[in-house]
Structures are given as structure tokens and as C-alpha cells.
Amino acid sequence: MATKLAALILLAAFIAGPAACEGASICFNGWLRLPSYNPRLCRSRPDIQRRQRIPSPSGSGLSYGYYNSRCPSAEKLVTAAVRKAVAANPGIGAGLIRLFFHDCFVRGCDASVLLTATDSNNMDTEREGPPNKDSLRGFEVIDEAKAAIEAACPGTVSCADVVAFAARDASYFLSNRRINIPTQGGRYDGRESFANETDQLPGPFSNVTELQASFAAKGLTSDEMVVLSGAHTIGRARCMFSSSRLSEMDPAFAAKLRAQCNGDDNTNVNQDDVTPDVLDRQYYQNVIDRKVLFTSDAVLNSTETIAQVTENANRAGAWERKFERAMENMGKIGIKTRGDQQGAEIRKVCSRVNN
Numbered sequence: 001m002a003t004k005l006a007a008l009i010l011l012a013a014f015i016a017g018p019a020a021c022e023g024a025s026i027c028f029n030g031w032l033r034l035p036s037y038n039p040r041l042c043r044s045r046p047d048i049q050r051r052q053r054i055p056s057p058s059g060s061g062l063s064y065g066y067y068n069s070r071c072p073s074a075e076k077l078v079t080a081a082v083r084k085a086v087a088a089n090p091g092i093g094a095g096l097i098r099l100f101f102h103d104c105f106v107r108g109c110d111a112s113v114l115l116t117a118t119d120s121n122n123m124d125t126e127r128e129g130p131p132n133k134d135s136l137r138g139f140e141v142i143d144e145a146k147a148a149i150e151a152a153c154p155g156t157v158s159c160a161d162v163v164a165f166a167a168r169d170a171s172y173f174l175s176n177r178r179i180n181i182p183t184q185g186g187r188y189d190g191r192e193s194f195a196n197e198t199d200q201l202p203g204p205f206s207n208v209t210e211l212q213a214s215f216a217a218k219g220l221t222s223d224e225m226v227v228l229s230g231a232h233t234i235g236r237a238r239c240m241f242s243s244s245r246l247s248e249m250d251p252a253f254a255a256k257l258r259a260q261c262n263g264d265d266n267t268n269v270n271q272d273d274v275t276p277d278v279l280d281r282q283y284y285q286n287v288i289d290r291k292v293l294f295t296s297d298a299v300l301n302s303t304e305t306i307a308q309v310t311e312n313a314n315r316a317g318a319w320e321r322k323f324e325r326a327m328e329n330m331g332k333i334g335i336k337t338r339g340d341q342q343g344a345e346i347r348k349v350c351s352r353v354n355n
């Protein structure tokens, strides 16, 4: 029965010709795979596609131990909340690391990703954008840490810094204390957040040129793109992002995914089948072994990036140090500082702007 069905599908594909297989439009910077072109969602973004490299973020205005005098318990309170959450569910740690990435790539590391409402009425915030909706997790850990900090030192510690410290702590615990990202403080919180701007995040259907362009648009190098992609050694992803490329994967891995997904786009599967909850260099071996989920993972085998993949896979400890540096650099993107012209503030509640 199964062979008959497979033969039928093959036949249908043959009759329809290649167009039926290759007809899908990749839209919203690689996030959406649509059956046909949609001008609203598929319009090209010249600022991303032009691949102009903006200068590396300087991080001017940030410093280590920023809260030592202002609020000595701040970093410890974040660490306590993250330790508890990761012990209960390592997936929340993965969520916190991703939250930091999604914050920094859209309007800079300014906690715009946390807003459910802004001062402008009824507008969809970043949380409603395709990369984030029904996907980001860890918000309750940020809220718990922030509430504890507000009780200790009201109006002093930004939500943007809480997100940065939480990503550092999640990386530390999930790596079995092998990764310790030097993390400065001093970011201020923004007052704007727009769902449509989340197309600045590269998507799972992006090719290597598009990945490089999206990172270059934030002042990050192709090497940093490869290094940061290693975060896909933890956490989970919905089947909708991998089901179209099962035939390109290691057959046993593909068969396992097919069984787990069972035709449901919204089922979640582990990103790293080997060490699913450990932040380690296994991801790079998975790229080589064709045991990664997304097009954006698999394309790191391209001629421009394969040398780095191989080095990260083979040299113990090398990737961990590069990941620390790249995460620190990511934490400097587009930061707002005190007295920022665009009206930055220290938010009281991370999900909404101050009145």
C-alpha cells in the first residue's frame, strides 16, 4: 500500500513536471514558503539584499559591572531565575538564547521583542511577526527576574540588559559551564516595536548569500554567522521548516523526523538529535552528516563556509570561545543609551512601555 502510494506521488510529480516541485515562493526573508508569489509578503528588501556591510557595532556606552554600584543584586537575580527555569526545562534556556538574538536583530538590543503594546495604538508588535509568533519562549523568566530586580532597585535595570544577562546564563548552564559570555550592561529599552520589521531576521529557507547579507546588515561577519548558527545544537523547531527537505537529509534522520512529525506542521522536533539539550559543537558534525533541519543550516556546507564548519566540528574548545565573542558582539547591535534621542527608557514592566 505504501509503495503504491509512493509510486502514485512520483507519477504525479513526473506528470506535473519540475514546476510543481520548484514552484514554491520563498518570502519574508526566508521565513515563508508559499505556494505562489504574494507581493505583500514577498517584496524584496533592498536594505537586506544589497549586502552592504555596515561597521561592526561598537558597543559604546556599555560597560562590565555596570550595575555593581547601581544595583548590586541585579545580575545575581537574573542568574537565579535562569538557573531555576533551565533546571526545570532546558528548552526554556534555548528560548532565552534565541530571545536575545531576535531582540538584537530588530531595532537593536532594546527589548523591543518583549513588547505586547507600545505608545502607538493597536499596532502589531515584533511578537506577532512570523519568526516570533507561537514560537519564542522564556518571557516568564525575564518577567520573574525583572520583578525581583524592581523590588530591589526600582527603575534602574533595563529589560534589554535582563535579556542579555539571561542569554549569558542560559548559555552557561546549557554548556555545562563551558561557555561564559562576557556581558556588559547599560542598554536602554526602546519604545517602539513593529511586526513587519521582523523580516530583518534571516529565515530557515534562506540560502548562504541571504544569511551573510542579513548578518552583514547588522555589522556581523560571515564567520560570526556560522559561529552563531551553532546555537541550533539546542532547542526545537516546528516540522513546517524541515518537512520539504527530508529527501536531502541523512535517510535515518529523515525517517525519524517523518515519524515524529506525522504530517503535522506544528509538531516540534529537537534540532540536535545527538545531544539535544547541550550547547556544544555537535551542530557542525550534524551539518556534515546531513542531520540538520533547515536549508539555512544545510547551506553552511557551501564552499565559502565549509572550512569553518569543519574546524568547529573537529577542534575541541574552539567553537565555544568563538561563540562567546560573537554573542558579545551581537549584544552591541543598535544599542540605545541614556538620553537617547529616540526616547529610550528603563521600562518598569518588560511587556509594555512606561506611560
Ligand code: HEM
Binding pocket: 091, 094, 095, 097, 098, 101, 134, 135, 136, 137, 202, 203, 204, 205, 206, 211, 225, 228, 229, 231, 232, 234, 235, 236, 237, 238, 239, 241, 294, 296
Ligand atoms: C542563521 C540564521 C538563523 C535562522 C534562519 C534561524 C531559524 C530558526 C528557526 C526557523 C527556528 C525554529 C522556530 C520554530 O519552529 O518555531 C529556530 C530555533 C532556534 N534558534 Fe535559530 N535561526 C538562526 C540563527 C540563530 C542564532 C544566531 C541563534 C542564537 C545565537 C539561534 C538560536 C535558536 C535557538 C536556541 C532555537 C530553539 C528555540 C527553542 O527551542 O525555543 N538561531 N531558529
Ligand SMILES: *[C@@H]1O[C@H](CO)[C@@H](O)[C@H](O)[C@H]1NC(C)=O
Binding pocket: 123, 194, 196, 197
Ligand atoms: C511597518 O508597519 C508600520 C506600522 O503599521 C508602518 O508605519 C511602516 O511603514 C511599516 N514598515 C514597512 C517597512 O513596511
Ligand SMILES: *[C@@H]1O[C@H](CO)[C@@H](O)[C@H](O)[C@H]1NC(C)=O
Binding pocket: 207, 208, 209, 210
Ligand atoms: C540566494 O537567493 C537569491 C534570491 O534571494 C538569489 O538571487 C541567489 O542567487 C541565491 N544564491 C545562492 C548561492 O544560491
Ligand SMILES: *[C@@H]1O[C@H](CO)[C@@H](O)[C@H](O)[C@H]1NC(C)=O
Binding pocket: 248, 249, 290, 298, 299, 301, 302, 303
Ligand atoms: C550541500 O548540501 C546540499 C544538501 O544537503 C547538497 O545538495 C549540496 O551538494 C552540498 N554542497 C556542497 C558544496 O557540499
